[in-house]
Amino acid sequence: MNKTRRDVLCLGAALGVGGLSPTLLTAAAEPTHLTAKLANVQLAPSKYPQTSIWGYDGKIPGTLIRAQQGDRITRRFVNELPQPSSVHWHGLRIDNAMDGVAGLTQDAVEPGDTFDYDFVARDAGTYWYHAHNKSVEQVARGLYGALIVDEAEPVDVDRDEVLILDDWLLDTETAQLDSDYASGHDRSHAGRRGNYIATNGAAFTEIPVGQNQRLRLRLINAANARIFQLSLAGFDGWVMAYDGMPLEVPEKVDGPFLLAPGQRVDLFVDVIADAGETAHLVRVDDGEGYSQVTFPVGSDPTSRLRRDVPKALPPNPDMDVPGIETARRFELHMEGGAMGGLERAKFNGKDMGFRALINANQFWSFNGVVGMTETPLADLSVGETARINIRNDTAFPHAMHLHGMHVREVLDNGDMGPLRDTLLVFPDEAREIAFVAGGSGKWIFHCHMLGHSASGMATWVNVE
Ligand code: C2O
Ligand code: CU
Numbered sequence: 001m002n003k004t005r006r007d008v009l010c011l012g013a014a015l016g017v018g019g020l021s022p023t024l025l026t027a028a029a030e031p032t033h034l035t036a037k038l039a040n041v042q043l044a045p046s047k048y049p050q051t052s053i054w055g056y057d058g059k060i061p062g063t064l065i066r067a068q069q070g071d072r073i074t075r076r077f078v079n080e081l082p083q084p085s086s087v088h089w090h091g092l093r094i095d096n097a098m099d100g101v102a103g104l105t106q107d108a109v110e111p112g113d114t115f116d117y118d119f120v121a122r123d124a125g126t127y128w129y130h131a132h133n134k135s136v137e138q139v140a141r142g143l144y145g146a147l148i149v150d151e152a153e154p155v156d157v158d159r160d161e162v163l164i165l166d167d168w169l170l171d172t173e174t175a176q177l178d179s180d181y182a183s184g185h186d187r188s189h190a191g192r193r194g195n196y197i198a199t200n201g202a203a204f205t206e207i208p209v210g211q212n213q214r215l216r217l218r219l220i221n222a223a224n225a226r227i228f229q230l231s232l233a234g235f236d237g238w239v240m241a242y243d244g245m246p247l248e249v250p251e252k253v254d255g256p257f258l259l260a261p262g263q264r265v266d267l268f269v270d271v272i273a274d275a276g277e278t279a280h281l282v283r284v285d286d287g288e289g290y291s292q293v294t295f296p297v298g299s300d301p302t303s304r305l306r307r308d309v310p311k312a313l314p315p316n317p318d319m320d321v322p323g324i325e326t327a328r329r330f331e332l333h334m335e336g337g338a339m340g341g342l343e344r345a346k347f348n349g350k351d352m353g354f355r356a357l358i359n360a361n362q363f364w365s366f367n368g369v370v371g372m373t374e375t376p377l378a379d380l381s382v383g384e385t386a387r388i389n390i391r392n393d394t395a396f397p398h399a400m401h402l403h404g405m406h407v408r409e410v411l412d413n414g415d416m417g418p419l420r421d422t423l424l425v426f427p428d429e430a431r432e433i434a435f436v437a438g439g440s441g442k443w444i445f446h447c448h449m450l451g452h453s454a455s456g457m458a459t460w461v462n463v464e
Protein backbone atom coordinates (compact mmCIF):
# COMPACT_ATOMS: atom_id res chain seq x y z
CA MET A 1 0.00 0.00 0.00
CA ASN A 2 1.15 3.46 -0.77
CA LYS A 3 1.14 5.53 2.39
CA THR A 4 0.16 9.11 1.96
CA ARG A 5 1.77 11.75 4.06
CA ARG A 6 -1.41 12.11 6.10
CA ASP A 7 -1.55 8.37 6.95
CA VAL A 8 1.98 8.57 8.14
CA LEU A 9 1.35 11.64 10.27
CA CYS A 10 -1.70 10.01 11.87
CA LEU A 11 0.27 6.90 12.61
CA GLY A 12 3.03 9.06 13.98
CA ALA A 13 0.57 10.80 16.26
CA ALA A 14 -0.90 7.46 17.39
CA LEU A 15 2.51 6.09 18.14
CA GLY A 16 3.81 9.27 19.69
CA VAL A 17 6.72 11.07 18.07
CA GLY A 18 9.22 8.63 19.51
CA GLY A 19 7.38 5.80 17.80
CA LEU A 20 8.09 6.99 14.25
CA SER A 21 10.05 4.18 12.72
CA PRO A 22 12.68 4.80 10.04
CA THR A 23 10.50 3.06 7.41
CA LEU A 24 7.65 5.44 8.08
CA LEU A 25 9.99 8.37 7.72
CA THR A 26 11.12 7.03 4.38
CA ALA A 27 7.53 6.63 3.28
CA ALA A 28 6.85 10.25 4.20
CA ALA A 29 9.74 11.38 2.01
CA GLU A 30 8.43 9.66 -1.11
CA PRO A 31 8.19 12.40 -3.73
CA THR A 32 5.01 13.34 -5.51
CA HIS A 33 4.59 11.46 -8.75
CA LEU A 34 4.45 12.99 -12.19
CA THR A 35 3.17 10.27 -14.46
CA ALA A 36 3.37 10.47 -18.23
CA LYS A 37 0.53 8.43 -19.67
CA LEU A 38 -2.02 7.99 -22.39
CA ALA A 39 -5.45 9.49 -21.98
CA ASN A 40 -8.50 10.52 -23.95
CA VAL A 41 -9.57 14.10 -23.47
CA GLN A 42 -12.18 16.38 -24.95
CA LEU A 43 -9.77 18.64 -26.76
CA ALA A 44 -11.93 19.61 -29.73
CA PRO A 45 -15.43 21.08 -29.15
CA SER A 46 -17.97 18.61 -27.72
CA LYS A 47 -19.52 17.65 -31.06
CA TYR A 48 -16.21 15.94 -31.90
CA PRO A 49 -14.89 12.70 -30.43
CA GLN A 50 -12.29 12.77 -27.69
CA THR A 51 -8.64 12.93 -28.69
CA SER A 52 -6.02 10.40 -27.58
CA ILE A 53 -3.17 12.35 -26.05
CA TRP A 54 -0.07 11.75 -23.97
CA GLY A 55 -0.17 13.91 -20.89
CA TYR A 56 1.41 14.33 -17.49
CA ASP A 57 -1.02 12.70 -15.09
CA GLY A 58 -3.17 12.12 -18.17
CA LYS A 59 -4.04 15.81 -18.57
CA ILE A 60 -3.38 18.64 -20.98
CA PRO A 61 -1.78 20.73 -19.83
CA GLY A 62 -0.14 18.48 -17.24
CA THR A 63 -0.57 19.11 -13.53
CA LEU A 64 0.39 22.66 -12.59
CA ILE A 65 3.52 22.71 -10.46
CA ARG A 66 3.55 25.73 -8.17
CA ALA A 67 6.21 26.62 -5.62
CA GLN A 68 7.50 29.53 -3.58
CA GLN A 69 10.82 31.02 -4.55
CA GLY A 70 13.53 29.05 -2.77
CA ASP A 71 11.41 25.91 -2.38
CA ARG A 72 12.76 22.51 -3.17
CA ILE A 73 10.76 20.72 -5.86
CA THR A 74 10.82 16.93 -5.99
CA ARG A 75 8.93 14.83 -8.52
CA ARG A 76 9.16 11.13 -9.21
CA PHE A 77 8.71 10.92 -12.96
CA VAL A 78 6.86 7.71 -13.82
CA ASN A 79 6.95 6.69 -17.45
CA GLU A 80 3.76 4.90 -18.51
CA LEU A 81 4.27 5.76 -22.17
CA PRO A 82 5.13 3.26 -24.88
CA GLN A 83 8.34 5.28 -25.52
CA PRO A 84 11.33 6.33 -23.41
CA SER A 85 11.00 9.89 -22.12
CA SER A 86 12.50 12.53 -19.80
CA VAL A 87 11.37 15.83 -18.29
CA HIS A 88 13.02 19.20 -18.88
CA TRP A 89 12.29 22.17 -16.62
CA HIS A 90 12.41 24.96 -19.17
CA GLY A 91 14.00 28.19 -17.96
CA LEU A 92 15.02 27.04 -14.49
CA ARG A 93 18.59 27.42 -13.30
CA ILE A 94 19.17 23.97 -11.86
CA ASP A 95 21.84 21.33 -11.60
CA ASN A 96 22.75 19.94 -14.99
CA ALA A 97 21.93 16.41 -13.78
CA MET A 98 18.30 17.51 -13.32
CA ASP A 99 17.98 19.26 -16.70
CA GLY A 100 16.25 16.28 -18.27
CA VAL A 101 17.86 16.15 -21.71
CA ALA A 102 17.78 12.51 -22.80
CA GLY A 103 21.10 11.51 -24.32
CA LEU A 104 22.99 14.48 -22.86
CA THR A 105 22.28 14.93 -19.15
CA GLN A 106 20.57 11.59 -18.45
CA ASP A 107 19.46 8.41 -20.13
CA ALA A 108 15.90 8.44 -21.35
CA VAL A 109 13.60 6.80 -18.81
CA GLU A 110 12.34 3.52 -20.24
CA PRO A 111 8.64 2.61 -20.24
CA GLY A 112 7.78 1.34 -16.75
CA ASP A 113 10.77 3.07 -15.16
CA THR A 114 11.02 6.13 -12.96
CA PHE A 115 13.44 9.00 -12.40
CA ASP A 116 13.58 11.30 -9.39
CA TYR A 117 13.90 14.98 -10.18
CA ASP A 118 14.97 17.16 -7.28
CA PHE A 119 15.92 20.81 -7.49
CA VAL A 120 15.51 24.20 -5.88
CA ALA A 121 13.44 26.92 -7.52
CA ARG A 122 15.95 29.77 -7.19
CA ASP A 123 14.05 32.14 -9.42
CA ALA A 124 10.50 33.40 -9.23
CA GLY A 125 8.55 33.54 -12.47
CA THR A 126 6.70 31.66 -15.18
CA TYR A 127 8.40 28.47 -16.35
CA TRP A 128 7.22 25.23 -17.87
CA TYR A 129 8.17 21.62 -18.11
CA HIS A 130 7.99 19.30 -21.07
CA ALA A 131 9.26 16.03 -22.49
CA HIS A 132 12.83 16.17 -23.79
CA ASN A 133 13.13 12.91 -25.69
CA LYS A 134 11.70 12.79 -29.20
CA SER A 135 10.17 16.10 -28.20
CA VAL A 136 8.91 16.86 -31.70
CA GLU A 137 6.46 14.02 -31.11
CA GLN A 138 6.08 13.96 -27.34
CA VAL A 139 5.39 17.67 -26.87
CA ALA A 140 2.97 17.64 -29.84
CA ARG A 141 1.10 14.78 -28.15
CA GLY A 142 0.62 16.93 -25.03
CA LEU A 143 3.53 16.28 -22.67
CA TYR A 144 3.92 19.67 -21.04
CA GLY A 145 2.70 21.72 -18.10
CA ALA A 146 3.30 25.01 -16.34
CA LEU A 147 5.76 25.49 -13.49
CA ILE A 148 5.09 28.68 -11.56
CA VAL A 149 7.39 30.01 -8.88
CA ASP A 150 5.78 32.67 -6.71
CA GLU A 151 7.70 35.69 -5.49
CA ALA A 152 8.68 35.73 -1.83
CA GLU A 153 6.36 38.72 -1.28
CA PRO A 154 2.80 38.53 -2.62
CA VAL A 155 2.19 40.52 -5.79
CA ASP A 156 -0.66 43.02 -5.85
CA VAL A 157 -3.06 41.64 -8.49
CA ASP A 158 -6.69 40.53 -8.31
CA ARG A 159 -6.18 37.38 -10.34
CA ASP A 160 -3.28 35.32 -11.56
CA GLU A 161 -3.96 33.21 -14.66
CA VAL A 162 -1.72 30.73 -16.41
CA LEU A 163 -2.53 30.52 -20.13
CA ILE A 164 -0.69 27.88 -22.16
CA LEU A 165 -1.17 28.28 -25.88
CA ASP A 166 -0.75 25.40 -28.29
CA ASP A 167 -1.79 24.50 -31.80
CA TRP A 168 -2.82 20.91 -32.37
CA LEU A 169 -2.74 19.15 -35.73
CA LEU A 170 -6.02 17.25 -35.69
CA ASP A 171 -7.94 15.24 -38.22
CA THR A 172 -11.03 17.34 -38.94
CA GLU A 173 -13.42 14.40 -38.48
CA THR A 174 -11.91 12.06 -35.92
CA ALA A 175 -10.15 14.80 -33.91
CA GLN A 176 -7.11 12.50 -33.64
CA LEU A 177 -3.57 13.87 -33.82
CA ASP A 178 -1.81 13.66 -37.16
CA SER A 179 0.83 11.03 -36.50
CA ASP A 180 3.41 12.09 -39.08
CA TYR A 181 5.79 13.56 -36.54
CA ALA A 182 8.74 13.04 -38.88
CA SER A 183 7.29 14.94 -41.83
CA GLY A 184 10.22 16.10 -43.94
CA HIS A 185 8.12 18.91 -45.33
CA ASP A 186 7.37 20.28 -41.87
CA ARG A 187 10.96 19.90 -40.73
CA SER A 188 12.43 21.66 -43.73
CA HIS A 189 9.89 24.50 -43.58
CA ALA A 190 8.36 26.32 -40.61
CA GLY A 191 7.85 23.14 -38.55
CA ARG A 192 4.71 21.28 -37.49
CA ARG A 193 1.86 23.75 -37.33
CA GLY A 194 -1.53 22.80 -35.98
CA ASN A 195 -5.00 23.58 -37.28
CA TYR A 196 -6.68 23.82 -33.91
CA ILE A 197 -5.55 26.42 -31.43
CA ALA A 198 -6.31 25.90 -27.78
CA THR A 199 -5.60 27.62 -24.48
CA ASN A 200 -4.99 25.22 -21.59
CA GLY A 201 -6.33 22.40 -23.77
CA ALA A 202 -9.64 24.07 -24.64
CA ALA A 203 -10.79 26.05 -27.68
CA PHE A 204 -12.89 28.44 -25.68
CA THR A 205 -11.65 29.98 -22.48
CA GLU A 206 -13.72 32.46 -20.54
CA ILE A 207 -12.50 34.22 -17.43
CA PRO A 208 -14.98 36.52 -15.68
CA VAL A 209 -13.43 39.72 -14.37
CA GLY A 210 -14.54 42.89 -12.62
CA GLN A 211 -14.18 46.49 -13.68
CA ASN A 212 -10.77 47.98 -13.03
CA GLN A 213 -9.35 44.70 -11.84
CA ARG A 214 -5.68 44.01 -12.39
CA LEU A 215 -4.82 40.54 -13.70
CA ARG A 216 -1.53 38.84 -14.07
CA LEU A 217 -1.55 36.80 -17.27
CA ARG A 218 1.22 34.25 -17.62
CA LEU A 219 1.40 33.30 -21.29
CA ILE A 220 3.35 30.22 -22.31
CA ASN A 221 3.84 29.06 -25.89
CA ALA A 222 3.94 25.24 -25.90
CA ALA A 223 3.42 24.88 -29.66
CA ASN A 224 5.91 22.89 -31.72
CA ALA A 225 6.56 25.70 -34.14
CA ARG A 226 3.90 28.40 -34.21
CA ILE A 227 4.87 31.95 -33.34
CA PHE A 228 1.79 33.50 -31.78
CA GLN A 229 1.05 37.11 -32.51
CA LEU A 230 -1.12 38.48 -29.72
CA SER A 231 -2.72 41.71 -28.64
CA LEU A 232 -5.04 43.03 -25.96
CA ALA A 233 -8.53 44.52 -26.24
CA GLY A 234 -10.37 46.12 -23.32
CA PHE A 235 -7.21 46.10 -21.22
CA ASP A 236 -4.32 48.39 -20.48
CA GLY A 237 -1.34 46.09 -20.28
CA TRP A 238 2.32 45.99 -19.30
CA VAL A 239 4.97 43.41 -19.93
CA MET A 240 6.34 42.59 -16.49
CA ALA A 241 8.66 39.71 -17.37
CA TYR A 242 10.01 37.73 -20.30
CA ASP A 243 10.83 34.06 -19.91
CA GLY A 244 10.32 34.33 -16.17
CA MET A 245 12.72 37.21 -15.61
CA PRO A 246 11.30 40.60 -14.52
CA LEU A 247 11.99 43.70 -16.59
CA GLU A 248 13.63 46.54 -14.68
CA VAL A 249 10.97 48.83 -16.12
CA PRO A 250 7.61 47.36 -17.15
CA GLU A 251 6.85 47.94 -20.83
CA LYS A 252 3.48 49.28 -21.88
CA VAL A 253 1.79 46.99 -24.41
CA ASP A 254 0.83 49.26 -27.27
CA GLY A 255 0.31 46.86 -30.12
CA PRO A 256 0.65 43.23 -31.16
CA PHE A 257 3.51 41.25 -29.65
CA LEU A 258 5.13 37.93 -30.52
CA LEU A 259 5.41 34.79 -28.44
CA ALA A 260 7.71 32.20 -30.01
CA PRO A 261 7.76 28.51 -29.09
CA GLY A 262 9.23 28.05 -25.62
CA GLN A 263 8.86 31.72 -24.68
CA ARG A 264 6.78 33.16 -21.87
CA VAL A 265 5.54 36.61 -21.09
CA ASP A 266 4.05 37.84 -17.82
CA LEU A 267 1.59 40.67 -18.33
CA PHE A 268 -0.24 42.84 -15.87
CA VAL A 269 -3.49 43.89 -17.49
CA ASP A 270 -6.01 46.35 -16.07
CA VAL A 271 -9.62 45.93 -17.15
CA ILE A 272 -10.69 49.13 -18.89
CA ALA A 273 -13.77 47.69 -20.61
CA ASP A 274 -17.04 48.61 -18.91
CA ALA A 275 -19.37 46.26 -17.09
CA GLY A 276 -21.36 44.22 -19.61
CA GLU A 277 -18.58 44.40 -22.17
CA THR A 278 -15.85 41.86 -22.82
CA ALA A 279 -12.10 42.22 -22.85
CA HIS A 280 -9.95 39.86 -24.91
CA LEU A 281 -6.59 38.30 -25.40
CA VAL A 282 -6.57 38.53 -29.18
CA ARG A 283 -4.70 36.22 -31.49
CA VAL A 284 -3.72 37.89 -34.72
CA ASP A 285 -3.43 35.54 -37.69
CA ASP A 286 -3.01 36.70 -41.29
CA GLY A 287 -4.14 40.14 -40.26
CA GLU A 288 -7.38 38.84 -38.68
CA GLY A 289 -8.01 39.05 -34.96
CA TYR A 290 -9.57 36.14 -33.04
CA SER A 291 -10.54 36.13 -29.40
CA GLN A 292 -8.22 33.55 -27.85
CA VAL A 293 -9.39 34.19 -24.29
CA THR A 294 -12.58 36.10 -23.44
CA PHE A 295 -12.97 38.10 -20.25
CA PRO A 296 -16.61 39.13 -19.60
CA VAL A 297 -16.62 42.18 -17.37
CA GLY A 298 -19.09 42.00 -14.50
CA SER A 299 -20.45 45.02 -12.72
CA ASP A 300 -18.67 44.84 -9.46
CA PRO A 301 -20.23 46.80 -6.61
CA THR A 302 -16.91 46.71 -4.81
CA SER A 303 -15.25 47.92 -7.99
CA ARG A 304 -12.10 49.71 -7.14
CA LEU A 305 -10.31 52.61 -8.72
CA ARG A 306 -7.74 52.11 -11.40
CA ARG A 307 -4.33 51.37 -10.01
CA ASP A 308 -1.17 53.26 -10.82
CA VAL A 309 1.26 52.04 -13.43
CA PRO A 310 2.75 48.83 -11.99
CA LYS A 311 6.12 48.78 -10.27
CA ALA A 312 8.67 46.27 -11.53
CA LEU A 313 8.62 42.77 -10.03
CA PRO A 314 11.57 42.04 -7.74
CA PRO A 315 14.62 40.90 -9.71
CA ASN A 316 15.91 37.34 -9.39
CA PRO A 317 19.31 36.93 -7.71
CA ASP A 318 22.67 37.17 -9.52
CA MET A 319 21.49 37.95 -13.02
CA ASP A 320 24.25 40.39 -14.02
CA VAL A 321 26.21 39.79 -17.20
CA PRO A 322 29.48 41.61 -16.47
CA GLY A 323 32.50 42.18 -18.68
CA ILE A 324 30.99 41.74 -22.11
CA GLU A 325 33.78 43.82 -23.71
CA THR A 326 36.40 41.24 -22.81
CA ALA A 327 34.20 38.16 -23.09
CA ARG A 328 35.15 35.36 -25.49
CA ARG A 329 33.10 35.37 -28.66
CA PHE A 330 31.62 32.47 -30.55
CA GLU A 331 29.80 32.22 -33.85
CA LEU A 332 26.66 30.25 -34.58
CA HIS A 333 25.91 30.25 -38.26
CA MET A 334 22.54 28.77 -39.21
CA GLU A 335 22.03 27.32 -42.65
CA GLY A 336 19.66 24.98 -44.44
CA GLY A 337 15.97 24.35 -44.73
CA ALA A 338 13.74 24.85 -47.72
CA MET A 339 14.93 27.72 -49.93
CA GLY A 340 18.12 27.70 -47.89
CA GLY A 341 20.62 26.13 -50.29
CA LEU A 342 22.48 23.86 -47.87
CA GLU A 343 24.82 21.94 -50.17
CA ARG A 344 26.98 19.99 -47.75
CA ALA A 345 27.26 19.51 -44.02
CA LYS A 346 28.73 17.12 -41.50
CA PHE A 347 26.29 14.61 -40.06
CA ASN A 348 27.34 11.81 -37.72
CA GLY A 349 30.96 12.59 -38.54
CA LYS A 350 30.44 12.21 -42.29
CA ASP A 351 30.61 14.94 -44.85
CA MET A 352 27.28 14.62 -46.64
CA GLY A 353 25.73 16.23 -49.69
CA PHE A 354 22.26 17.71 -49.96
CA ARG A 355 20.60 14.47 -51.22
CA ALA A 356 22.10 12.27 -48.53
CA LEU A 357 21.00 14.75 -45.87
CA ILE A 358 17.44 14.77 -47.18
CA ASN A 359 17.42 10.98 -47.16
CA ALA A 360 18.45 11.10 -43.52
CA ASN A 361 15.57 13.57 -42.87
CA GLN A 362 18.12 16.24 -41.83
CA PHE A 363 17.83 19.78 -43.11
CA TRP A 364 19.65 22.31 -40.95
CA SER A 365 23.19 22.99 -39.83
CA PHE A 366 24.98 25.08 -37.23
CA ASN A 367 28.48 26.02 -38.39
CA GLY A 368 28.27 23.37 -41.10
CA VAL A 369 27.37 20.59 -38.66
CA VAL A 370 24.00 18.84 -38.46
CA GLY A 371 22.78 17.99 -34.95
CA MET A 372 24.60 17.11 -31.74
CA THR A 373 28.21 15.97 -31.82
CA GLU A 374 30.90 15.25 -29.26
CA THR A 375 32.27 18.76 -29.73
CA PRO A 376 30.49 21.61 -27.94
CA LEU A 377 29.94 24.98 -29.55
CA ALA A 378 31.83 26.53 -26.63
CA ASP A 379 33.93 25.25 -23.75
CA LEU A 380 33.43 27.64 -20.83
CA SER A 381 34.43 27.91 -17.21
CA VAL A 382 31.87 28.42 -14.47
CA GLY A 383 31.23 32.14 -14.04
CA GLU A 384 32.74 33.13 -17.36
CA THR A 385 30.88 35.60 -19.55
CA ALA A 386 30.58 34.52 -23.19
CA ARG A 387 29.09 35.98 -26.34
CA ILE A 388 27.53 34.10 -29.21
CA ASN A 389 26.76 35.81 -32.47
CA ILE A 390 23.80 34.03 -34.06
CA ARG A 391 23.51 34.49 -37.81
CA ASN A 392 20.38 33.22 -39.52
CA ASP A 393 21.10 32.46 -43.16
CA THR A 394 17.92 30.45 -43.61
CA ALA A 395 14.52 31.49 -44.92
CA PHE A 396 12.76 30.82 -41.57
CA PRO A 397 12.71 32.29 -38.06
CA HIS A 398 14.23 30.19 -35.28
CA ALA A 399 13.57 30.31 -31.54
CA MET A 400 16.97 29.62 -29.98
CA HIS A 401 16.80 28.23 -26.46
CA LEU A 402 19.78 27.87 -24.15
CA HIS A 403 19.24 25.53 -21.22
CA GLY A 404 20.13 26.44 -17.68
CA MET A 405 20.97 30.11 -18.26
CA HIS A 406 19.30 33.31 -19.29
CA VAL A 407 20.97 35.48 -21.89
CA ARG A 408 20.87 39.12 -22.78
CA GLU A 409 21.06 40.42 -26.29
CA VAL A 410 23.95 42.79 -27.07
CA LEU A 411 22.15 45.51 -28.96
CA ASP A 412 23.64 47.61 -31.75
CA ASN A 413 23.83 50.72 -29.56
CA GLY A 414 25.78 48.78 -26.94
CA ASP A 415 22.81 48.40 -24.59
CA MET A 416 21.73 45.02 -23.29
CA GLY A 417 18.34 43.53 -24.06
CA PRO A 418 16.07 41.87 -21.49
CA LEU A 419 16.97 38.53 -19.94
CA ARG A 420 15.62 35.68 -22.04
CA ASP A 421 16.02 31.94 -22.31
CA THR A 422 14.58 31.73 -25.81
CA LEU A 423 15.45 34.29 -28.47
CA LEU A 424 13.61 34.55 -31.78
CA VAL A 425 15.97 35.18 -34.70
CA PHE A 426 14.47 36.11 -38.06
CA PRO A 427 15.89 35.33 -41.53
CA ASP A 428 18.91 37.42 -42.46
CA GLU A 429 19.31 38.65 -38.90
CA ALA A 430 22.46 38.50 -36.84
CA ARG A 431 21.74 38.75 -33.12
CA GLU A 432 24.42 38.56 -30.49
CA ILE A 433 23.79 37.18 -27.03
CA ALA A 434 25.87 37.43 -23.87
CA PHE A 435 25.51 35.28 -20.78
CA VAL A 436 27.32 34.03 -17.73
CA ALA A 437 28.15 30.32 -17.85
CA GLY A 438 26.13 29.08 -14.87
CA GLY A 439 26.44 25.62 -13.39
CA SER A 440 28.89 23.07 -14.67
CA GLY A 441 27.66 20.51 -17.14
CA LYS A 442 26.43 20.06 -20.67
CA TRP A 443 23.79 22.58 -21.67
CA ILE A 444 21.93 22.05 -24.91
CA PHE A 445 21.35 25.06 -27.16
CA HIS A 446 18.71 24.38 -29.79
CA CYS A 447 15.89 25.73 -31.86
CA HIS A 448 12.54 25.39 -30.06
CA MET A 449 10.81 24.76 -33.35
CA LEU A 450 11.01 21.13 -32.37
CA GLY A 451 11.10 19.69 -35.89
CA HIS A 452 14.09 21.93 -36.62
CA SER A 453 15.85 20.71 -33.53
CA ALA A 454 15.17 17.10 -34.58
CA SER A 455 16.62 17.74 -38.02
CA GLY A 456 19.87 19.49 -37.24
CA MET A 457 19.39 22.62 -35.12
CA ALA A 458 20.94 21.51 -31.87
CA THR A 459 24.33 22.05 -30.29
CA TRP A 460 25.56 22.44 -26.71
CA VAL A 461 27.88 24.43 -24.50
CA ASN A 462 30.17 22.75 -22.02
CA VAL A 463 30.71 24.43 -18.65
CA GLU A 464 33.40 23.22 -16.26
CU1 C2O B 1 11.94 23.85 -23.77
CU2 C2O B 1 15.41 22.04 -24.80
O1 C2O B 1 13.62 22.88 -24.32
CU1 CU C 1 14.27 26.62 -36.11
